[in-house]
Amino acid sequence: MTVGVALVGTDLLATATGGNNLPVALPAAVAGTASVAGHRYPTYRLALIVVALAIAAGGYLALSYSRAGRVIRAAVDDPQMVACLGISPMWVRNGVLAASGALAGLAGALGAPVIGVGPTTADTVLMLSVVIVVVGGLGSIPGALAAAVGVGEIQTLGVSALPGWVGPYLLTGAAATALAVRSRPLLGWRLRLPARSPVAKGGPA
Numbered sequence: 001m002t003v004g005v006a007l008v009g010t011d012l013l014a015t016a017t018g019g020n021n022l023p024v025a026l027p028a029a030v031a032g033t034a035s036v037a038g039h040r041y042p043t044y045r046l047a048l049i050v051v052a053l054a055i056a057a058g059g060y061l062a063l064s065y066s067r068a069g070r071v072i073r074a075a076v077d078d079p080q081m082v083a084c085l086g087i088s089p090m091w092v093r094n095g096v097l098a099a100s101g102a103l104a105g106l107a108g109a110l111g112a113p114v115i116g117v118g119p120t121t122a123d124t125v126l127m128l129s130v131v132i133v134v135v136g137g138l139g140s141i142p143g144a145l146a147a148a149v150g151v152g153e154i155q156t157l158g159v160s161a162l163p164g165w166v167g168p169y170l171l172t173g174a175a176a177t178a179l180a181v182r183s184r185p186l187l188g189w190r191l192r193l194p195a196r197s198p199v200a201k202g203g204p205a
Contacts, residue, residue, distance in 0.1 A: 006122065014119035021118035048110055055103070060141040072096060076139075127171070128155075134175040150174070 030044040063069035071092060075082045079089035108125075115121060128151060136147030151171060158170045 003126070006126070010119050010122060017119070019119050021116050024113045024117060026113050044113060048114065051110060055106075056141065056145050063141065131171045131175045135178040147178075 026044050030047055032043050033040045034043045034046055035041075036046070063072060071082065071087060075087075075089045075092040082089050082092065111125075115124065132144055132147045132151055135150065136143035136145070151174065154170050154174060162170065
């Protein structure tokens, strides 16, 4: 239902604004190119890769080793136990939603020079995000990172070799294949806590 509302909103926005893509000017410091291993690459895209890796590493470390990360994982696995500790699972979910929204806004601002800004941008990003989550595995940050790199390679090479197959076949085919061949997240990490002891379950000490 929310995807349907988003599609309707996109059409209304395009009708109200004319549906034109807007150009994004890069800062002069990252507007040029840089030489890496004898090849020239856009400086902004290299900087974007570094920022993306830093965000991914920070998110993984925060969820895996910080107290806030443990609370988030516990709220996913056993919200009743989190409530018994005096922490509201609803506030945890709301905090995760707010942080996710902030990261989405940051990604939109950083990615605008690469993917453009227009009424169809959200639909494109939504499709890529769904494919990445399906291929990488729900709850797997390393899996999502590996899937994002794979999807990027498929999209980039597919545009050059098979331009008519990228959207309707290659990306959705990768997602369907991932669902068919495995049931666990890529690289094994998932949002679950270890099994509780009989004492934690309320059994005899």
